[in-house]
Amino acid sequence: MMDKWYAVFEQQQQARGIDLRIVKENLKSLKVETPSWGYGDSGTRFKVFQQEGIPRNSYEKLEDAAQVHKYTGISPSVAIHIPWDKVDNFSSLKQHAEDLGIAIGAVNPNLFQDDDYKFGSITNSDAAVRRKATDHLLECVEIAKMVDSRDISLWFADGTNYPGQADIRKRKHWMYECLAEMYQSLDDNMRMLIEYKFFEPAFYHTDLADWGMSFNMAQKLGAKAEVLVDTGHHPQGTNIEHIVAYLLDEKRLGGFHFNSRKYADDDLIAAAHNPYELFLTFYQIVTALVDDDPEVRHNANNIAYMLDQCHNLEPKIPAMIRSITNVQTLYAKALLINLDKVKKAQQDQDVLAAEHEVRKAFEVDVTPLLQAVREEMGIPADPMEAYLESDYGNKILSRGKGGASW
C-alpha cells in the first residue's frame, strides 16, 4: 500500500514537472543539529518539571542525541553550551561523539548565568566584566578548535529593564570591541553566528534586538560573521521569511535556531503552531539554492540548521525527533514548489496563480516521499514509531530524576 501511494505520488509530481531525483538529493543532504541542552530539564520561570531519565552529563546528552540521529538520519551533530558542557577533556567528548556516529556542532558561550553578568556581559559598563566575558568568548573559540567546530553561536541576554538604566550607545561600542577581539581569534574556516532577540530576559531594551543590529555588527566585523535567525525571537506578525530572503541576498544568513511560538519566545517543538511559516521560509531558501548569483547559492548551501527548544512537558528525545521530522517535512514540501511556474505567474503579475503554485506544494502529503528517502538512507520509515518501539526510553529511566538542567 505504501508502494501504491508512492507510485501515485511520483506520477503526480512528475506531472507537475518536479524532478524527484533532485528533491531526494536535497532531502538527503539536509542536516539539522540538535542542542545538548535540549536533552536536559527545562521549564518556565514558574517551574521546572523534572523528568525521569534526563542525561546526567554531557556524555549522556550525546548518547541521547545519537538516538535522534539514529532514527532520523539527518541529525548528525550536537551543539554544545559552555559551561554546561564544559568537560575536563574535550578530546574525549569529541571521541565519544564520534563513537556514537555523530559529531560536536556549534559551540554556544553562556554569558547570562554568572552573577557578574547581572547588568550585562560584553556590554557591561564595568570593564572587568567585559574582559571576563570576552575571555569566555575566546575560550569558546579554543574549545571549538579542539572539537573541530566551525561555528560559534552567539546569543547575548544583554540589555536593560528600565529607561535610563544604561547608556545604550556606549553599550553598542563595547559590544563591538569585545566581538572584534573575538573575531581575531577565529580560524579562517570558522564563523561567528550572531543571534538577536526582541526581548527576554531584558525587558526594556536588548542590545541586539533585531536582525538589523546583528547584520550591521556582522558587516563591521567581517566576512566570517553572519546572522543567526531564531524563529522565536521576533515581534508578533514579523515576516520572518522576508528577513531570511534579505539575509540570503546579502550573503549573511549564517543559520537558524528552529522552534515554534505563538506568543513570545515559547521555544516549543518546531513548526507545531504555524507550519506554513516554516514552509515559506524554506521556499525562500529553495529559490536561493538555484539563484543566478553563485554567492547566494553558496550562502543557501551553508546554512547551519539547528534546533533550539525547551520541551517542558513532553519527553525530550521524542520531542526532538518530532521537531526534526517537522523541519524535514516542510523542507520537502518547499522542494516540491515548481519554481518555474511561480516565476511565470509572478512575471504575469497573476497573484492568484503565483500564490496557488506555492500553497499547492504545501498541501502535498509528503509522507511517501519521506519514507522513500528514509528507505534509501537505511532509516526507519517512521522515526518516531521506531524510537518508541525501541527500549531506549525505558533504559534511560535508570538515570532517575534530577539530571542536567539549564
Next chain:
Amino acid sequence: MMDKWYAVFEQQQQARGIDLRIVKENLKSLKVETPSWGYGDSGTRFKVFQQEGIPRNSYEKLEDAAQVHKYTGISPSVAIHIPWDKVDNFSSLKQHAEDLGIAIGAVNPNLFQDDDYKFGSITNSDAAVRRKATDHLLECVEIAKMVDSRDISLWFADGTNYPGQADIRKRKHWMYECLAEMYQSLDDNMRMLIEYKFFEPAFYHTDLADWGMSFNMAQKLGAKAEVLVDTGHHPQGTNIEHIVAYLLDEKRLGGFHFNSRKYADDDLIAAAHNPYELFLTFYQIVTALVDDDPEVRHNANNIAYMLDQCHNLEPKIPAMIRSITNVQTLYAKALLINLDKVKKAQQDQDVLAAEHEVRKAFEVDVTPLLQAVREEMGIPADPMEAYLESDYGNKILSRGKGGASW
C-alpha cells in the same frame, strides 16, 4: 520653597475648579497592598540573581513590607502565597504583622509548582489532581479566615502548550466545578478575585485567557466572585482602561495586580514604562467614584489595589516603594481631572477639548500635593529618600544571600 510651590499649586488647582480637600481625602484612603513574594529573590527562566539581605522566611518578609508602609503610609497590608508563606501558626504570623503595624491581605493559592500540576490543576483530566487542587483552594480559604483576610486571589497557570493536547471545553467545566466548590466555603464577607492571563506558562491556550472568561466565571459563581486585573496579562495594544471601565459598569472589578511591562508579563516596577496607561485607568475609576449608580460607586470604593511584580535587578524594598509612589502619583493626577469640564466637552463632541482636559491633569506635577498629604499623614515627604537614609537596608544584609525565592 516647598511652601511656595504648594501655594502656587493650590492656587492653580483652585483656579481649575479642583477641590483639593476631596483630592486629599481620596489620596489618604488609597491603600496598595504589596506581595510577600515581591521581597524574595526572583528572576527569569534564564537566571535568578540572588540578592543579599533577602528575607529568609515569612516573618522577615512582613518586616520588610512594614518598612514600605512606614515610609509610604499607604501600604498597610501584605498578600501572602500558600505554600510559600505557609507557617505552623498563622495566628502568630497575623500577630507579627499587627505588631509591625500592618496586616495580612489577600491569600494566594499556588497551583503551579507541584509536580502533579504539570498538566493542569483544577483543569487536569485526572480527577485526583483536581481533588488535590480543590483541597488546596479550600485550605487557603481556611487560612484566610484564620488571618482575617477578605480576599482570595486566584491565578491559574492552567493551560496547554500544543493544539490537541487537551479538551478545552472539558477543562472549562472542571474548572467551574472546582471553583463552585470553593465558592461554597467562603464566608459572606469574603471574595474570590479571579485573575486571567493571555499566556505564560501555558503557550498554546490558557484556561482563563482574558477578562471575558474570568468575568463569565465570576457571574456563574455568584456575587462574591469578581475579576482581578493584572496589568501585565494582556495582548499588546489592549485598552486596559476600557476593560476596567467595563468591569466597573458590571460591578465586578475585584482588584488589580499592578506592574509594568513593555513586552509580555515583564513584571517590572508599576508605571515605569507607560505611566499614562495607569493614569487613564485611574481616570476610569475616578469617574466611577462619583457615578450616579450607587453600586458602581460601591465597586469603585472596594477595589483591592495590589502590586504583583518581580524586581530581578533592583533592590526589593526600594523597588516596592517606587512602585507605591508611582501608583500614588498617577492616582493623584487622575484626581485632578475636572470631570465636569470633561463631561461638557464630551457632550459638545469636542474631541480636542475633552482630550485636553484629561491630559492636562496628567501633566500636572503633583509633588507638592503628595508632600502635603504625606505631611498631614505624618509620613516623610520623600519616602524613597527617607528609606535610603535609614539603615534598614544595611541591617538586613546580615541575612546574607539565599533568602526566600519563588
Next chain:
Amino acid sequence: MMDKWYAVFEQQQQARGIDLRIVKENLKSLKVETPSWGYGDSGTRFKVFQQEGIPRNSYEKLEDAAQVHKYTGISPSVAIHIPWDKVDNFSSLKQHAEDLGIAIGAVNPNLFQDDDYKFGSITNSDAAVRRKATDHLLECVEIAKMVDSRDISLWFADGTNYPGQADIRKRKHWMYECLAEMYQSLDDNMRMLIEYKFFEPAFYHTDLADWGMSFNMAQKLGAKAEVLVDTGHHPQGTNIEHIVAYLLDEKRLGGFHFNSRKYADDDLIAAAHNPYELFLTFYQIVTALVDDDPEVRHNANNIAYMLDQCHNLEPKIPAMIRSITNVQTLYAKALLINLDKVKKAQQDQDVLAAEHEVRKAFEVDVTPLLQAVREEMGIPADPMEAYLESDYGNKILSRGKGGASW
C-alpha cells in the same frame, strides 16, 4: 490516476478508522456565504484600485455570487449590506437570487458611513443620532423579513480615537438600549449576530472590542443574540480556536466572518497566511458536532459560515472561489481527525500523541476526497480551473470600470 489516488486515500483513511461516509455528508452540508460587497471594488485608505468588470448594482453582484456557487456548490447564499444593497423592490432582488439558484443570506446594517455617525452610531452621545441608527437597525430587520433572512450581522465601528473623548460606560448603556429595542423586533426564528473588533476604524477604544463584550451583550439581550467571530478582529497571538470552543460551550457561537490576516484586519483570502489556524478552529467545531450535550451539537450545527474579505489586488470571483475551497479544504482535514484517538491520548496525558493525531489530519492531502465529493454533488472537480475556463470573466468586462465599491 485520480481514481488510483482516491483508492489509496480511501484505504488509508479506513485504516485510520475514519468513516468517509460521514465525512462526505458533513462536507456536503457545509455552506459558506459570500458577501455582496466582496464583489465590488475595495482597497486600503491609500488607494482603491478599480477593476474592470465589477458589478454595477446588487443584481449583478448576485450574478457573480451565483457563479461562485455554480463552481463550488457550497456557497448558495449572499450576505447583503444596507444601504449598499438597498433596492426599490426587495422581492425582486430575492426573486433574482432564486432565479440564479441562490438566496439572500445575512443582512448587514451600515452604521459607519453616514456623516452623522462621525462620533458613533448607537453609542453616540446625541440621542437623535442613536434614534436614527436604531431606526436603521429596525429597517434592516424589516428587510430581512422581506427577503426571508434569518440573520442580522451586526458590526459597529463605534469607538473613540483619544483618551477622554467620550464616556465609555455611558456608551455601553446606550448601545444596550438600542440593541434591546432592535431585539424586540426580531421574529422568533431570527438571530442577531454580534461582531466585535479589536480596533479600526476606532483607534483608542472600540465599544465592542472583544468576544467578551459581544458575549455579555448577547446574554443580556436574550437567546436570539449570538456572537459573530471575524477571524481578523483579534490582537496578535490570540488563540481564536479557544474563543470558538468557549462560545460553543456557552451555546452562543452565531457564526464566522472568515478572512486571513498577518497584521491587523487585513481582510485577505481566507486561510492564505496561516491555514493551520483555521484547521484548528474547525477541529473545535468538529468535536462539538459530536458532543454529549445536544445544545452544543445544536450550536455546532447552526453556525453561519460567511466570508468577509476585500480582494484589493486579485480578481473578485476567483478570489472568492479560492476562499471557499480553502475553507472547505480545512474543514475536510478537520473531519479526518480521529477524535477517539485524540481523546485516548488526552486521557493518557500523552502530549505528543495527542498533538500528533490532530496534526496528522492536517497533513493529509484532501484533494481526492474533495474531488469525490464534488463529483457526487455534480460540481467540477477543480472549481477554480472550471471557472477560469468559462467565459464569464471575459463577459463581465463589458461592465467596464467603476462598478460598485464600498
Next chain:
Amino acid sequence: MMDKWYAVFEQQQQARGIDLRIVKENLKSLKVETPSWGYGDSGTRFKVFQQEGIPRNSYEKLEDAAQVHKYTGISPSVAIHIPWDKVDNFSSLKQHAEDLGIAIGAVNPNLFQDDDYKFGSITNSDAAVRRKATDHLLECVEIAKMVDSRDISLWFADGTNYPGQADIRKRKHWMYECLAEMYQSLDDNMRMLIEYKFFEPAFYHTDLADWGMSFNMAQKLGAKAEVLVDTGHHPQGTNIEHIVAYLLDEKRLGGFHFNSRKYADDDLIAAAHNPYELFLTFYQIVTALVDDDPEVRHNANNIAYMLDQCHNLEPKIPAMIRSITNVQTLYAKALLINLDKVKKAQQDQDVLAAEHEVRKAFEVDVTPLLQAVREEMGIPADPMEAYLESDYGNKILSRGKGGASW
C-alpha cells in the same frame, strides 16, 4: 501668578543643576515641520468624514500651515506631496510660502496612487513601471531644487499581499537600482530620507519593512541617504528610542515623522497615547547633542522633525497645534534631564537612581518654561487658546466642504 510659578520652576531647576539658558536655546531652535496633506480631509478605509473649511488647493494649505507657525513659533516649514501639491508654478508657491512667513520643506513623492503601481512602483516586475516611478522621483528632486528643499522624504507602499506573489529578492535589487539613479541627481546639500513601515497597505511583505532595511539601503547609496523614522511604523512593543539611539550612533538618523498610535499606523495626534515614549526618544537625542563624537552631535543637530498624521475626527489646524506643542513639551522635559546624574548612576549600576533621574524630568510640569520661551519669542503663551480666539477658524468655513483630500 505665572510669574510666581516660573520663579518656583526656575529655582527648582537650578537646584537640580539645570542650566535653563541652554534649555531655552534648545527649545528656541526646535523646528517641527507640518505636512501639507495634514490640512486636507482624511479618513480610514471605511469613511472620510469631510470637514468644512478644508483648503481647496496647495496655496490654502500653506495659509493654514502659516497659522500653525504663527501661534507656535516653531513650525516654519511645510512638507509637500507630489502630485497632491503639484502646481504649474513652483516659484509662485514658494513665494506664497515666503509671503506667509514660512517655507516649503521636504518634498514627498507619491508612488502609491497611480493604477500602474498596483503591484509596486520601484519594485514592480514591469520595467516600464519602474521607469515611470523613477522618473517621478527625479521630478521630485527637480521640484525640491526649485523650492530650495534639502530633503526628499521617501515612503514606499511597495510590497505584496500573499506568499509567492512576487520575488522578494529581485524587488530588493530593483529598488536599489531606482534609488541609486535618484541618488545621482541630488545636489551635494540634499538628502534622501528613507522611511520604512511594518505593514499597510501591503499585508504580507513590505519591501522596506524595518529600520534595518532602510539603513542598509542608505549605506549602499551613500552619505546623502539617511533613515526616516515614522513613530507609527513599528511592530507592537518595539523600543523606538533604541532604534533612534542606534541610528544616531551610526550617524544616519535623517528625521522623524511624528504621530501617535495604539494599534497599527493610527496616525493620531503626536504623543496623545504614550507621551513617555516620545520623551524617551528625545532623551536619546539629548544625549547625542552633547556626545563626545562631533559626527554624532552633527547628526543630532540635523534631524528633520516632521509631523505625519491624519486628523480624521478633529479639526485640522488645532490638531496640528496640539501636536506641535506636545512635541515641544516632551522635548522640553527631556532637556531637563540631568545627564551628569544619570551618567553617575549608570556608572554605579544603580538602576533605580538612573531610572529616577530620567523619569523625574518627565514629571516636571514645563508649562512655565514653555510660556517663558514663547514670551521671549513673541509668541502667545497658549498657542491653542490664542488660535481658538482668533477668527481664522470661522473665516475658512467659507471654503465649504469638499476641500483637498488624499
